[in-house]
Amino acid sequence: MTTNAPLIMRIMALSINTAKRAGVIIRDVLKQGDLGIVDKGKNDPQTEADRSAQRCIIASLAKKFPSIKIIGEEGGSDLNVCDEWLVGELDETFLKQDCPADWRDAKPEDFVIWVDPLDGTAEYTQGFVEHVTVLIGIAIKNSAVGGIIHQPFYQQSSGELGRTIWGLKGLGTGGFTAVKPPANEFIITTTRSHSNALHQKAVDVFNASKVLKVGGAGFKVLQLLEGKAHAYVFATPGCKKWDTCAPEAVLEASGGTLTNINGEHYEYHENVEHVNGRGVLASVGNNHQELVEKIPLEVRQAVGTKQT
């Protein structure tokens, strides 16, 4: 059964277990105390947790799926990892589900896996650990189709630490309960560490009843899915394909929408520019285009320079 399942189902099932393993590494690095922070650029830190979690994820996926293209935020990693970091077991509960017909025949060359081993690194280093997620996004023929969002520091009511959310277009989502945001309010979720004047102008036009400033693309999309916010607005370049691939797939598998601020979907093929040049607009209602049009055209045109 396991070995006969379509490729997308096996990739999703291994990604679920690999994201959980990466979550353990992220908790362990914090516990041990030395984060090993390196600055990759302005407001762009990398820690030992980012590096180690990426090695664990990419080594595990590459071993099982050697012909599939995998792109990770932290660049080329040493894939010679200890056995403890090599995850080979697939999530059997996920595999029991039927593969949507659209993806059943997808071939290895149709896939690109986008890995953000630790989304919300700035927040991780500052102690806002609940904003941290592990993101594994699966693209088929340019589109974000499947995604895993793992929260290493989520406290379950059972006492267990961590939870894993998945979404596959055509199948649905798992690992959480979707909640609609309040009908009589308009709440925006946005960056807490990468704002600028133009971005602020776009947020202001919505005249929102509340603006939540939190870290990470994964955590912001979870806020939409859990009814804490109506829209995710990021009107500046800066986040990358590995930030949006998994969140886009999970959100859209649940009926929401994630695009650039002009309402266009990003592409996720292996040669695409990594930066999401025209920002991010995500929403859970059925008024995505109305939200796009609320942002004045001159603001939208000023964000970024390239269509990616």
Ligand SMILES: Nc1ncnc2c1ncn2[C@@H]1O[C@H](COP(=O)(O)O)[C@@H](OP(=O)(O)O)[C@H]1O
């Ligand atoms: N100006 C910028 N420079 C570098 N990274 C940026 C950025 N703007 C956004 N990002 C990245 O996009 C993700 C979400 O950002 P934010 O929390 O500000 O919304 C973070 O991912 P990582 O934490 O994985 O690096 C962050 O680093």
Ligand SMILES: [Mg+2]
């Ligand atoms: Mg980073």
Ligand SMILES: [Mg+2]
């Ligand atoms: Mg990220």
Ligand SMILES: [Mg+2]
């Ligand atoms: Mg990251």
